[in-house]
Amino acid sequence: MKILVVDDDALAGEMTAAVLEEAGHGIVLAENAIEAMEKLNDEAGIALIVSDMNMPMVSGIDLFRDLREQGVDIPFILLTGDAPGPLKATEPRLDDCLTKDFSLETALIQSINTVMARRAG
Amino acid sequence: MENRSPSLREKVKQLRRTFVDKLPGTLAEAHRLCELLVRVPADDSTLDDLYRTFHSIKGTAASFGLLEISAEGAGGEQLVLQLQGLEGGARGQQLSALLPGFQQRLERLEELWKLARQADEGTGGAEAPSFDLGKDGGKDGAKAASKKVFLCDDDEAQAEILAAQLSCFGYGVTIFTNPDSMRAALLVAPPDAVIMDIVFPGGVNGTDVVANLHREMRAPPPVVFVSSRRDFEPRLRAVQAGGEAYFPKPVKAIELVEILDSLTLGQEPEPFRVLVVDDEPEVAAYHSFILEQVGMTTRLLHEPASILDVLAQFKPDLVLMDMYMPTCTGRDLSRLIRQVPEFISLPIVFLSSETNKVKQVSALRVGAEGFLTKPIQPEDLISAVAIRAERMRTLRSLMVRDSLTGLFNHTFMSQFLETALASAQRDTGKLCFVMIDVDHFKQVNDTYGHPAGDQVLVALARLLQQRLRNSDMVGRYGGEEFAVILQDIGTDEARRIVDDLRADFAKVRFTAGDGDFSCTFSAGIAGYPGKAQADLLRESADQALYVAKKSGRNQVQVAP
Numbered sequence: 001m002k003i004l005v006v007d008d009d010a011l012a013g014e015m016t017a018a019v020l021e022e023a024g025h026g027i028v029l030a031e032n033a034i035e036a037m038e039k040l041n042d043e044a045g046i047a048l049i050v051s052d053m054n055m056p057m058v059s060g061i062d063l064f065r066d067l068r069e070q071g072v073d074i075p076f077i078l079l080t081g082d083a084p085g086p087l088k089a090t091e092p093r094l095d096d097c098l099t100k101d102f103s104l105e106t107a108l109i110q111s112i113n114t115v116m117a118r119r120a121g
Numbered sequence: 122m123e124n125r126s127p128s129l130r131e132k133v134k135q136l137r138r139t140f141v142d143k144l145p146g147t148l149a150e151a152h153r154l155c156e157l158l159v160r161v162p163a164d165d166s167t168l169d170d171l172y173r174t175f176h177s178i179k180g181t182a183a184s185f186g187l188l189e190i191s192a193e194g195a196g197g198e199q200l201v202l203q204l205q206g207l208e209g210g211a212r213g214q215q216l217s218a219l220l221p222g223f224q225q226r227l228e229r230l231e232e233l234w235k236l237a238r239q240a241d242e243g244t245g246g247a248e249a250p251s252f253d254l255g256k257d258g259g260k261d262g263a264k265a266a267s268k269k270v271f272l273c274d275d276d277e278a279q280a281e282i283l284a285a286q287l288s289c290f291g292y293g294v295t296i297f298t299n300p301d302s303m304r305a306a307l308l309v310a311p312p313d314a315v316i317m318d319i320v321f322p323g324g325v326n327g328t329d330v331v332a333n334l335h336r337e338m339r340a341p342p343p344v345v346f347v348s349s350r351r352d353f354e355p356r357l358r359a360v361q362a363g364g365e366a367y368f369p370k371p372v373k374a375i376e377l378v379e380i381l382d383s384l385t386l387g388q389e390p391e392p393f394r395v396l397v398v399d400d401e402p403e404v405a406a407y408h409s410f411i412l413e414q415v416g417m418t419t420r421l422l423h424e425p426a427s428i429l430d431v432l433a434q435f436k437p438d439l440v441l442m443d444m445y446m447p448t449c450t451g452r453d454l455s456r457l458i459r460q461v462p463e464f465i466s467l468p469i470v471f472l473s474s475e476t477n478k479v480k481q482v483s484a485l486r487v488g489a490e491g492f493l494t495k496p497i498q499p500e501d502l503i504s505a506v507a508i509r510a511e512r513m514r515t516l517r518s519l520m521v522r523d524s525l526t527g528l529f530n531h532t533f534m535s536q537f538l539e540t541a542l543a544s545a546q547r548d549t550g551k552l553c554f555v556m557i558d559v560d561h562f563k564q565v566n567d568t569y570g571h572p573a574g575d576q577v578l579v580a581l582a583r584l585l586q587q588r589l590r591n592s593d594m595v596g597r598y599g600g601e602e603f604a605v606i607l608q609d610i611g612t613d614e615a616r617r618i619v620d621d622l623r624a625d626f627a628k629v630r631f632t633a634g635d636g637d638f639s640c641t642f643s644a645g646i647a648g649y650p651g652k653a654q655a656d657l658l659r660e661s662a663d664q665a666l667y668v669a670k671k672s673g674r675n676q677v678q679v680a681p
Contacts, residue, residue, distance in 0.1 A: 008339055010308070011140050012181045018132045031308065031337070054176050056169070056339060081180035101183040101191075 001116075002026045002043070006036045006051035006063065007079075012100070016050060016079070019105045023112075033058035033066070040067075046074060048112065052100075053080035053087065061091055068093065075115050077108070095119075137185040144190075144234045146313075148227055150174055150340055151197070155223050156415050160500040162216050163209030172201040173339065178230070190233045197226045220414060268385045269312040270294045273303045273330075274347070275321050279370075283316075285632060286374035286576060292381060300330040307334065311342045313385040316377070317364075319348035319355050328355070332362040343384040347372050374579065379527060393417045393510040396437040398425065398454070399472070400446040408441060408472070411499045412506060425454050432464060438510040444473030466516065468509040472497065523597040525575060526582035534596035534604050538655045541594070541606050545649050552649040553615040554658040555605040556666045557581075560641045560674040562601035569633035576631055577601075577640050584626055589618075604662075612648035612679045619644050620677045627675065641675035652680070 003025045007013035010031065017027040028043050030036040032055055040046060049067075053060040064076050075095045080087060084097035095115045098107055154171040161167065178194030200219050204212050270292045274280040277298055284294035295312070297303035300321060307315070319327040327346065334341045346359040351369045359367045366380045395417050399405035402423055409419035420435045422428060425448055432440075440458070444451040455469045470491045493505055521533040529537070538554065545552040559565075559577060566574040578601060585595045585605060594606040607615050627641045645665025652658045661680035669678040 009177050009181055010311070011136055011143070012177070012184060015133065015136050015181070015184050018136065052180075054173060054180075056173065081176055081183070100180045104184055 001047045002028065002045050003048045003050060004028045004030060004036060004039055004043075004046045004074075006030045006033065006049065006055070006060065008032055008052065008055040012052065016104070016108070019108060020050070023109050032056070033060075033063040036063060037066075040072065040074075048116070049074055049076045050108070051076065051078055053078055053082075061087065061094075064091065064094060075119055077111055077115060079104070079108075133185070137187075140181055140185055140187075141234065141237045144178075144230070144237075147174060147178060147340070148230055148234070151223075151227055152416075155220070155227075158204075158216060159220070159414055160503060162213035168201060168204060170339070172198060172205070175201060175226075187233075187237060190230060190237065193226050193230045193233065197223065200226070217414070268292050268314070268381070270314050270316060270381065271297060271303055271307060271312045271342075272316045273297045273300055273327070274316075274318040275299065276318070282572060283372060283374065283377075286579065287378065287381075292378075300325055300327065304330065304334065307342070308337070311338070313342060314381055315342050315344045317344050317346050319346055319350065319359070326358075328358040328362040328364070331364065335363045345377065345380055345384070347377075373524065376524075393439065393507065393514075394435060394437045395419045395506055395510065396422060396431065396435055396440045398422045398428065398440060398446075398451075399443040400425075400448075401443070404443070408502065411502055414499075415503050415507075417506070417510075425449055428454065428458065429461065432458070432461075432467070437467070438513050439468045439470065439506055441470050441472060441506065444471045466513070468513050470505060470509065526579055526597050528582050528586070528603070529594060529596035531596065531598050534594065534598065534606070535655070537594050537596075538606055538658065541608055542649060542655055542658070545608065550650065551609050551611050552658075553607040553610055553612055553646055554648070554662045555607065555615065555619055555644055555646050556598070556659075556662040557585075557603040557605065557619075557642050557644045558666055558670070559601040560643055560670075562640075565638070565640060569631075569638065573631060573633035573638075574601075576633075580629055580631070581626060581640075581642065584622065584629070588622060588625075612646055612651070615646050615648065616677055616679050619646065623675065623677055643669035643674045644677045645669055645680065646677065647680040 003020055005013050005016050005020070005027055007016060007029075008031050013029050013031070017029060020027055028039050028046060030039045034057075036049070036051070040049075051060040051063055058066070060078050060080070064078065067074070067076070078084075078087060078094055078097045079100050080097060081100055084099055088094060088097045095118075096111045098104065098111055151171065151174045154167055154174060157167045158164065158171065175194050175197035179191050179198055180194075182188070182191035182194055200222050203219060204215055207215055270287065272280050272284055272287075272294050274283075274296070275298050277296065280296045280298070284296055287294050295306070297306070300317075303315075315331075317327045317331055321327065327348075331341075331344050331346075334344075341363070343365045344363065345366045345368065346355075346364045347368045347370055348355055348359075349370045356367050365384055368377060393412075395409075395412055397405045397409045397412075397419055399408070399421075400423055402421070405421045405423065409421055412419050420431065420437070422431055425446060440455075442451045442454065446454075451471050451473070455471075458464050458467065458469065468491075470493060472493050472495055491505055491509065493502065521529055523530045541552055559581065562574065562577070565577055578597070581603065582595070582597065585603065589595060589605065589607070592608050596604045596606075598604045605619075607618070610618070623642060623644060627639060630637050630639055643666060645662045645668065647658045647661035647665060649658065652661050665678040665680040669676050672678070
């Protein structure tokens with residue numbers, strides 16, 4: 001599956017990408033929301049977006065809202081440094097919201113499986 | 122985590138190491154942002170940047186399992202949150218209350234960074250040698266890891282020469298001939314610093330490229346501009362684009378290295394030292410507090426009578442002086458200071474509620490550098506002091522250093538020998554003076570050209586500096602001749618040390634054109650107490666050097 005990873009911190013983005021690549025996914029990286037939009041236009045077949053929350057200018061959640069406003073319905077998982085509860089509450093349409101920590105690797109793969117299964121069903 | 126396959130584990134380890142390597146830079150950035158915020162508390166974008174810096178430390182460190190680092194990042198983030206939503210004035214007040222907290226977090230992060238780095242080194246952190254010295258026997262911590270530098274210049278031949286010279290100083294240089302390819306590489310893996318030409322074919326401008334990078338990246342690497350233009354306009358654009366320095370071509374590698382060192386070390390240069398002279402303790406304490414908040418070191422003096430002792434002891438970069446004190450005026454005191462040759466160029470800044478221009482001018486006439494009117498805004502005080510102290514440092518280093526190698530010059534070495542000798546007579550009882558001369562240097566210049574010769578001198582300078590202790594003074598005496606003062610060391614040990622250096626220097630490979638070559642040096646040593654005067658030490662070392670040359674070169678001789 002082709003996944004778009006959006007993170008302004010190149011290191012964090014690569015970390016996420018490494019985890020996903022390991023699970024057999026193809027990765028497209030973007031450093032900010034604008035680049036993410038470009039990548040979505042340029043690259044065909046992106047099936048999932050994994051985005052960091054805290055980015056300069058356009059935050060992860062704003063990116064999500066913009067996309068939905070434009071009618072882009074690709075599943076969207078938000079990563080945040082804070083507890084995910086409040087974000088999930090303010091934006092229930094999010095497919096999932098995860099805390100970035102050392103367990104991200106297992107948590108992210110699990111979340112992707114759940115999200116994709118839900119979407120398929 | 123249990124199911125990590127080797128390749129992923131390797132990759133994560135690599136990324137973790139990158140994070141740890143970069144942390145000092147991140148912390149320096151946080152320091153810088155804090156200082157910026159102290160100066161302009163109302164600037165929301167600075168506050169946002171600071172928030173993001175801590176936030177990213179918290180998040181990324183957690184991803185790598187560096188939980189303590191993450192917790193400190195979170196603590197910093199909380200502090201920033203307490204400032205958000207406050208207006209300029211209130212924010213300024215809250216900021217001064219929180220500043221010690223920020224300081225504490227950053228210091229703790231630095232400690233944690235050291236621990237994390239040790240852990241990495243324990244698992245085989247790769248460290249590249251600075252230049253090919255064979256298997257080294259360097260002193261503890263004297264060896265620097267190789268730093269990554271991108272050099273962007275459409276003149277490839279010139280770029281290669283510069284890259285070769287920089288590699289002698291431990292910089293790994295990647296050359297790009299067009300800005301676009303550099304930008305692409307930089308976004309993937311930012312280097313420690315960028316050297317950027319300004320004029321490119323097709324009207325592309327290096328300053329625009331860098332200005333764009335600053336918009337695109339949160340923490341772009343520091344940029345040094347080089348250009349064949351010496352006029353005002355490109356310099357201004359370089360500053361506006363966020364350039365840290367500007368060098369007209371041809372660039373001297375040593376000057377570039379000095380800047381690169383300070384930009385990439387990840388540690389602040391030594392703090393400015395400021396002596397605050399004011400008869401009112403509260404006023405002096407207030408001013409010193411402001412300066413210490415931004416990392417300067419201060420000393421307070423309430424009693425003008427002891428000024429000369431304090432100056433000699435504290436060695437300030439600048440004196441901040443009240444204009445009116447009960448025992449004497451600032452004007453008299455600065456005149457008194459100026460009569461001591463040592464302090465003739467020491468910057469003095471007056472602080473006073475004096476608004477009378479005539480009186481201000483009369484104060485400036487006795488050599489005050491500037492005049493600040495009380496009450497002074499903290500940011501004005503800080504910039505007034507920092508600018509003058511910085512200039513003083515640069516001037517001082519120009520006066521005592523050799524421009525090619527960055528080593529101390531002949532004059533300074535002669536002075537220092539006197540001082541060191543006096544201190545040896547007083548305390549330690551031992552000292553050695555070493556004269557070093559590159560063998561057949563004229564042949565190197567004639568065969569391979571002067572740039573190659575310069576490379577040899579620079580490499581030898583670097584080797585001496587890296588391998589000797591901080592207390593050892595290394596100078597360039599002129600031409601291909603170097604002098605070293607080894608303190609608290611007898612001639613036997615000195616011979617061993619210098620002979621090790623000689624053997625290692627002979628292993629260094631220099632490249633010139635298609636071929637490569639190596640060089641050797643001869644050395645002569647004279648020691649105190651055997652030789653009890655500076656002149657005698659110099660003459661004897663020189664004679665020993667002559668013997669070394671006569672006996673076939675590439676050897677070390679001790680004066681009888």
